[in-house]
Amino acid sequence: MWFKNLRLYRLTEEWTISAEELNEKLAAFCFNPCGSLDPMRYGFEPPLGRHGSEFVHVTNGYVMICAKKQEKILPGGVIKEQLEEKVQAIKDAESRPVGRKERDTLKDELIFSLLPKAFTRSTLDYAYIAPQEGLIVVNSSSAKRAEDLLSKLREALGSLRCLPIAPKNIPTQVMTHWLRESEAPHQFELGEEVELQAAKDGRVIRCKKQDLTASEIRNHLESGMHVSKIALVWKESISCIIDDQLGIKRLKFEDVISDKAAERNPESKAEQFDADFAIMAMELKNFIAATLAAFGGEVERE
Template structure:
């Protein structure tokens, strides 16, 4: 299994909490499916079927936040409530007021909730206590913040910080493109976004398109900066780095996928994939932080 997106946080290196202690902390917040009258439930779940709340491979920890949300569109509630309001007007001779309409919508929602469809989703968290990484597989910072909020609620005094680097990702990515030179160990791929800093917010997007150095340099000289850049690390992993220091669209390349397919048993393959992923991503993150000037110190 490979994470597709990385929202990156820092833990102290050699963080001392064991998997057993983490399981004990998460257990009171374990996932329980919502009742018929509940719209949303979230909680910690086993990453592997019939497993523990913390899955451990080679000192690397994997967590899973499960979410089940019922679909109850406001348009449907409003439609039913409006029909009920017409019936009330016919029966009582006048239309329901603002307060009565609000109460009517609430009653309609309560009645429809037990019959609403549910959508289940899972968000995975990788904790590397050896190198001090905590990574959420989420495309948006808001989703990662939601996961972290629930983790902090479960784990008292978790010493967690956002990753901070010495140099702005926007400034460094712009420099790489202007010089037509990627940092050591990386190559620049064929996706990028250049955005103007002024009021116009003009943007140029390259999607699977060769980044012509002369053309790109002309955009940069006109005031645009790189806010999104596709790269490959060590000929093993391709990804997109954005202006918030999030890493997206991660894809292991052929050299790693060949290693993944060497084991046939599902459980062994999962553990092998996880060990391979965490080992390679830890090295990639260290190289990327170095390319961005190193970590910013408090």
């Protein structure tokens, strides 16, 4: 359950929905498996999975939710191969070409016939609402997947006013400054990974397991490249990659944090989930605040 990625959204109005009301609204949009002809289904699941029945899990005022996506797997290569066979069969039988419109119709019919036989793939998307901080934190490396979850939440609630966090200072400029000065912001240390991009010619250089204060890194900056991603370590307890959209990826909690949850001696999956969530949310509260401060705070919205 420990989040591995963060997408941060600012609530632009006060969160006033109770846990009971939210649970009721999410239940109305719960996940149902794909039918034989459904290419995809998306809906809410209990965060505890089979160990729980509620669609929300609340700890210390933080509200965890989970959405499940199930989609049919239809490999493009299989569709293309069978489509070409159908097209060739028509050419051979009727001695005529097959136009684009007819090909599209044949493709749709082919997909329709394959859907009932297709395997399914399921994924879970977690997020938690932090009313105290006015945030929604989504565990996703993909902006699209995060927006899909928020869109479903908006559908369930009727409205949801929130926007992606926007820092005052431009992330690429801030991260490039850190690297040029070989100095991370307060409470942070530079990691061993960076991605550099050149605006003029599109060059990209990725460095892993490197000393980011080395002269060769500085030479790339002097040539006009800028930082698009950089590895940071916060207070020796959380490590991550931050990108130019303020997306936080490959988040890792060191043992000093996860051991705190184990110290509570949980006796069930539900208690373990609750302990992990409580510790994670409190650590992320401070980590997020420090990260935003490192980029000069947030843009003030009217």
